[in-house]
Amino acid sequence: MSQVRSALTIAGTDPSGGAGIQADLKTFQELKTYGMSVITSVVAQNTTGVRSVEHMPLSMIEDQLDAVIEDMPTHAVKTGMIASKPMMELIVKKLEQVDAPYVMDPVMVATSGDDLIDKEGRNFLRQYLLPLTTVVTPNIPEAEFLTGLSITTEEDMKGAAEYLVHEYGVDAALIKGGHLKGQAIDFLYDGKQMHSYAAERIDTKNTHGTGCTYAAAIAAYLGKDYPLPEAVKQAKAFVTAAITKSFELGKGNGPTNHWAVREVTERKITHES
Numbered sequence: 001m002s003q004v005r006s007a008l009t010i011a012g013t014d015p016s017g018g019a020g021i022q023a024d025l026k027t028f029q030e031l032k033t034y035g036m037s038v039i040t041s042v043v044a045q046n047t048t049g050v051r052s053v054e055h056m057p058l059s060m061i062e063d064q065l066d067a068v069i070e071d072m073p074t075h076a077v078k079t080g081m082i083a084s085k086p087m088m089e090l091i092v093k094k095l096e097q098v099d100a101p102y103v104m105d106p107v108m109v110a111t112s113g114d115d116l117i118d119k120e121g122r123n124f125l126r127q128y129l130l131p132l133t134t135v136v137t138p139n140i141p142e143a144e145f146l147t148g149l150s151i152t153t154e155e156d157m158k159g160a161a162e163y164l165v166h167e168y169g170v171d172a173a174l175i176k177g178g179h180l181k182g183q184a185i186d187f188l189y190d191g192k193q194m195h196s197y198a199a200e201r202i203d204t205k206n207t208h209g210t211g212c213t214y215a216a217a218i219a220a221y222l223g224k225d226y227p228l229p230e231a232v233k234q235a236k237a238f239v240t241a242a243i244t245k246s247f248e249l250g251k252g253n254g255p256t257n258h259w260a261v262r263e264v265t266e267r268k269i270t271h272e273s
């Protein structure tokens with residue numbers, strides 16, 4: 001029997017269960033990937049917003065990383081909320097010890113609008129962490145910050161994906177279209193080809209944790225040796241199902257449904273390249 005595949009998420013927490021580490025582990029589990037997790041920040045948040053944040057001491061983040069890296073096989077890494085430059089410097093150092101695909105979800109703002117990273121961290125991420133990524137998965141506002149470009153059309157999205165690959169040395173960039181109007185279309189540029197992944201837009205406010213879930217699913221499929229374009233297609237189907245059957249829970253934006261994929265067998269994803 002082939003060895004079980006594992007994925008490590010390095011991110012912040014969401015006690016309401018919809019985003020962050022909690023979303024990542026739920027996603028890994030649904031995709032039969034052994035999930036491991038290093039907590040960077042403890043975030044007191046729910047579907048309506050963030051009320052407080054406690055960043056882990058660097059020594060505690062390092063000890064968590066060493067505990068995993070020294071003991072467990074790691075077939076994929078995913079980072080979410082990394083709130084400061086010192087944390088990123090530590091993660092850059094540790095990623096050099098892990099030979100696995102690395103998915104970066106450049107988390108900067110929670111769905112509720114609360115900032116999750118400081119300014120120094122944003123700039124360091126662009127310069128030092130981006131070049132290590134197998135794929136970076138910004139939403140529209142995050143892509144605008146990372147590239148300095150204005151993104152209002154699908155052509156702008158493609159341009160931003162190409163810019164990230166050519167200017168920042170990422171292997172691939174996936175620009176997510178959730179924040180635009182019209183169909184929910186994402187563009188992946190892998191240095192050679194532009195791929196598009198489109199699904200019907202679902203009329204719901206319950207999209208808390210969509211980005212985390214999508215990036216964690218991509219990491220799980222990369223950890224199973226799926227080629228990137230196919231990993232993204234499978235992950236798009238996963239997150240689209242999760243949104244289709246998302247939960248009317250909480251007073252704000254409800255969370256996605258991480259087991260929906262068991263029930264929603266047919267999700268029309270149009271993959272073109």
Ligand SMILES: Nc1ncnc2c1ncn2[C@@H]1O[C@H](COP(=O)(O)OP(=O)(O)O)[C@@H](O)[C@H]1O
Binds near residue numbers: 200236
């Ligand atoms: N209402 C929606 N209906 C269908 N797909 C959506 C919807 N909102 C977002 N998506 C999809 O969910 C994924 C996450 O995108 P997005 O919400 O932009 O990320 P983030 O959570 O990081 O802001 C993308 O594949 C996007 O196209």
Ligand SMILES: Cc1ncc(COP(=O)(O)O)c(N)n1
Binds near residue numbers: 043080110111116209
């Ligand atoms: C700890 C943490 N990480 C990420 C997000 C973004 O969530 P979303 O996927 O809704 O953008 C969040 N709200 N909290």
